[in-house]
Amino acid sequence: MNSILKASLAALATTAVLGGPVLADGHAKLSGDLKIFLDTSNPAPRATMEDMIARFNALHPDLNIETNVIDREAYKTQIRNFLTANAPDVATWYAANRMRPYVEAGLFEDVSDLYADPEIGEALASTKGALTIDDKQWGVAYTYYQWGVYYREDIYNELGLTEPSNWEEFKANCQAILDSGRKCFTIGTKFLWTAGGWFDYLNLRTNGFDFHMQLAAGEVPWTDDRVRQTFANWRELIDMGAFIDNHASYSWQEALPFMVQGDAAGYLMGNFAVAPLRDAGLTDDQIDFYQFPAINPDVAMAEDAPTDTFHIPAQAQNKDAARAFLKFVVSADNQTLINNGENLGQLPVNAGSSVDDDEFLNQGFEMLSQNSTGGVAQFFDRDFPAEMAKAGMEGFQEFMVKPDNLDSILDRLERIRARVY
Amino acid sequence: MADAALPAAGLAPPPRSWWKRNQQTLAPWLFLAPGAAFFLLYVIFPIFQSFQVSFYQWDGLGEAEFVGLRNYDELRYDDAFYTSLWNNVIWLVLYLAAIPAGLFIALFLNQKVFAIRLYKSLFFFPFVISQVVVALVFSWFYDPTFGLFNEFIGIFGLGPVAVLGDERYVTLGIIVAGLWPQTAYCMILYLTGLNAVDPEQIEAGRLDGAKGWKMLWYVVLPQLKPATFIAFVVTVIGALRSFDLISVMTNGGPFGESRVLAFYMFEVALSEYGFRMGYGAAIAVILFMIMMVYIAFFLWKMYRDEKEG
Numbered sequence: 206m207n208s209i210l211k212a213s214l215a216a217l218a219t220t221a222v223l224g225g226p227v228l229a230d231g232h233a234k235l236s237g238d239l240k241i242f243l244d245t246s247n248p249a250p251r252a253t254m255e256d257m258i259a260r261f262n263a264l265h266p267d268l269n270i271e272t273n274v275i276d277r278e279a280y281k282t283q284i285r286n287f288l289t290a291n292a293p294d295v296a297t298w299y300a301a302n303r304m305r306p307y308v309e310a311g312l313f314e315d316v317s318d319l320y321a322d323p324e325i326g327e328a329l330a331s332t333k334g335a336l337t338i339d340d341k342q343w344g345v346a347y348t349y350y351q352w353g354v355y356y357r358e359d360i361y362n363e364l365g366l367t368e369p370s371n372w373e374e375f376k377a378n379c380q381a382i383l384d385s386g387r388k389c390f391t392i393g394t395k396f397l398w399t400a401g402g403w404f405d406y407l408n409l410r411t412n413g414f415d416f417h418m419q420l421a422a423g424e425v426p427w428t429d430d431r432v433r434q435t436f437a438n439w440r441e442l443i444d445m446g447a448f449i450d451n452h453a454s455y456s457w458q459e460a461l462p463f464m465v466q467g468d469a470a471g472y473l474m475g476n477f478a479v480a481p482l483r484d485a486g487l488t489d490d491q492i493d494f495y496q497f498p499a500i501n502p503d504v505a506m507a508e509d510a511p512t513d514t515f516h517i518p519a520q521a522q523n524k525d526a527a528r529a530f531l532k533f534v535v536s537a538d539n540q541t542l543i544n545n546g547e548n549l550g551q552l553p554v555n556a557g558s559s560v561d562d563d564e565f566l567n568q569g570f571e572m573l574s575q576n577s578t579g580g581v582a583q584f585f586d587r588d589f590p591a592e593m594a595k596a597g598m599e600g601f602q603e604f605m606v607k608p609d610n611l612d613s614i615l616d617r618l619e620r621i622r623a624r625v626y
Numbered sequence: 627m628a629d630a631a632l633p634a635a636g637l638a639p640p641p642r643s644w645w646k647r648n649q650q651t652l653a654p655w656l657f658l659a660p661g662a663a664f665f666l667l668y669v670i671f672p673i674f675q676s677f678q679v680s681f682y683q684w685d686g687l688g689e690a691e692f693v694g695l696r697n698y699d700e701l702r703y704d705d706a707f708y709t710s711l712w713n714n715v716i717w718l719v720l721y722l723a724a725i726p727a728g729l730f731i732a733l734f735l736n737q738k739v740f741a742i743r744l745y746k747s748l749f750f751f752p753f754v755i756s757q758v759v760v761a762l763v764f765s766w767f768y769d770p771t772f773g774l775f776n777e778f779i780g781i782f783g784l785g786p787v788a789v790l791g792d793e794r795y796v797t798l799g800i801i802v803a804g805l806w807p808q809t810a811y812c813m814i815l816y817l818t819g820l821n822a823v824d825p826e827q828i829e830a831g832r833l834d835g836a837k838g839w840k841m842l843w844y845v846v847l848p849q850l851k852p853a854t855f856i857a858f859v860v861t862v863i864g865a866l867r868s869f870d871l872i873s874v875m876t877n878g879g880p881f882g883e884s885r886v887l888a889f890y891m892f893e894v895a896l897s898e899y900g901f902r903m904g905y906g907a908a909i910a911v912i913l914f915m916i917m918m919v920y921i922a923f924f925l926w927k928m929y930r931d932e933k934e935g
Binding site: 306311394603 | 896
């Protein structure tokens with residue numbers, strides 16, 4: 206999966222247009238009803254999706270499309286119900302382990318035939334691995350985004366700091382920020398997953414991509430010394446007081462004002478954090494991005510790049526139209542359009558698409574295509590099985606508040622590992 | 627007059643239909659039938675289904691696998707389960723504070739001054755608004771950086787305390803939020819109860835020199851016994867189903883320290899990462915057993931009162 210991603214991203218960096226007209230049979234006669242369920246409930250993505258569906262409908266005027274936008278958090282629990290009873294024809298979801306329960310229960314349609322078409326198979330090679338279970342593909346990606354440290358450029362300039370390239374610089378920067386009366390990082394762990402991001406990066410940098418994936422697959426005990434090393438590194442930051450106080454009370458959005466007001470200098474987040482930071486009044490001169498620096502120089506850099514996806518439920522009524530819709534979504538032109546700065550502001554999945562000229566998208570794309578040689582992970586709660594992910598993130602939150610509890614946390618995670626796998 | 631009725635009586639009386647004969651006995655059952663049917667379908671049947679599911683390992687999607695008592699065995703070693711159980715106990719005990727609080731507000735409001743109805747409805751207001759709104763209001767109140775609570779304790783040189791982010795205070799903080807509407811509920815129960823207090827007995831007590839606490843304890847409270855009973859029942863039930871406040875205010879956190887059994891059951895079985903229907907059902911069964919203790923007590927008490935009455 207990773208070598209494919211690297212290869213295709215490299216290909217994308219050098220070739221101009223490769224995808225070509227993916228809509229080869231786009232004008233085949235489609236009719237009937239097409240029911241689409243979306244979890245893109247935030248205003249900007251919602252408008253993007255509705256516009257995209259309208260453009261698809263314009264190509265197929267005989268199709269009666271019914272769109273249902275569900276709140277993103279509520280969607281995560283509702284999907285179980287609507288996949289088993291009264292399924293839509295197309296539904297959004299997430300790649301990797303997050304889709305495994307539905308694949309194994311036979312609720313997602315096998316769409317390997319779409320990838321058999323070289324025009325799609327090659328254009329989507331970068332995300333094919335994340336959508337593959339048992340050598341079959343179960344959906345298509347429509348967007349993905351980088352993770353990394355978003356920081357207040359003006360504060361760094363004021364203190365004379367530069368983007369760190371290794372762990373020592375990272376900590377020295379943090380100490381300088383702390384000495385100036387600010388916190389190094391804002392974070393809100395109320396909904397747990399933000400702590401998963403920190404664990405991902407610390408573990409990827411300490412032990413490398415392959416070890417991280419072995420841990421995700423349950424092949425390494427949580428009490429392993431290498432895992433402890435990751436936590437030891439994390440603890441250095443905690444003991445310095447690098448994170449804002451009371452982070453367990455905040456959601457990720459509620460943690461944003463600390464950065465906006467300059468009380469915290471950085472935020473380890475996905476690229477979706479840029480839009481609210483800009484909305485809050487920060488200009489691009491004030492925010493910048495750097496890749497999480499190396500900790501162990503012997504391991505290759507690896508990144509989190511979560512992928513959001515479209516699937517066809519197994520019980521869909523109009524699978525022909527659903528397949529045509531999926532093809533339309535991943536077509537090069539549509540990918541360029543929906544991922545540009547005015548729409549999702551993320552990275553396109555089609556190798557033939559172009560990345561919008563945006564400070565953060567450019568940096569993210571360059572990072573993923575050139576400096577993520579170790580591999581690309583999805584995210585903690587998408588790579589690890591649901592139960593392990595939940596317990597793990599809860600443990601991370603506890604560790605961030607009470608680092609002395611590490612032994613009991615790891616023992617607990619180890620017991621859960623023994624049961625889950 | 628009697629003559630007029632005679633011709634009809636001369637004929638054999640028409641046989642009354644089965645329906646006519648049994649109408650009196652059947653009518654109540656017919657009226658009860660829809661309610662009873664739904665109660666069976668949505669309450670009784672799921673109880674037995676929960677018992678059944680608790681013996682399986684099932685992700686809610688695929689095949690269920692019979693595992694016998696393994697889910698219960700696992701509960702014995704589950705720290706999170708004990709945390710939830712302990713929190714349930716705290717909820718049960720502290721939530722009862724709503725009863726005396728409601729009583730005293732009711733006594734306070736049981737007077738005839740201008741616009742007393744307005745004051746009563748203002749005190750009743752928190753019970754009318756949604757629990758979700760109560761939860762949101764209190765989570766802003768507790769906010770460690772800009773919440774009123776920390777401004778307030780700051781006056782005394784205390785804080786800041788992240789009530790909802792600190793595992794020592796989080797359950798107490800949520801219970802206080804829950805007491806706000808629950809006190810209003812108990813208050814309204816006592817207000818209606820106070821209307822039924824016999825003024826003659828009050829007068830008689832007064833003549834005998836009772837006042838203040840003695841009057842309350844020996845004369846008023848015994849007459850409020852039915853209201854106290856109902857207040858006790860609804861408060862215990864309210865404590866056991868404390869779910870929405872926890873879900874909105876902390877989502878069970880920090881690190882699961884504010885969970886109660888109902889929330890933990892939801893989390894393992896139905897939430898974002900929950901795929902363990904069997905384990906969730908096992909927790910539900912335990913919660914049901916605890917509730918059974920109360921239900922049995924209430925049934926027994928009601929039966930006894932009926933016999934006496």
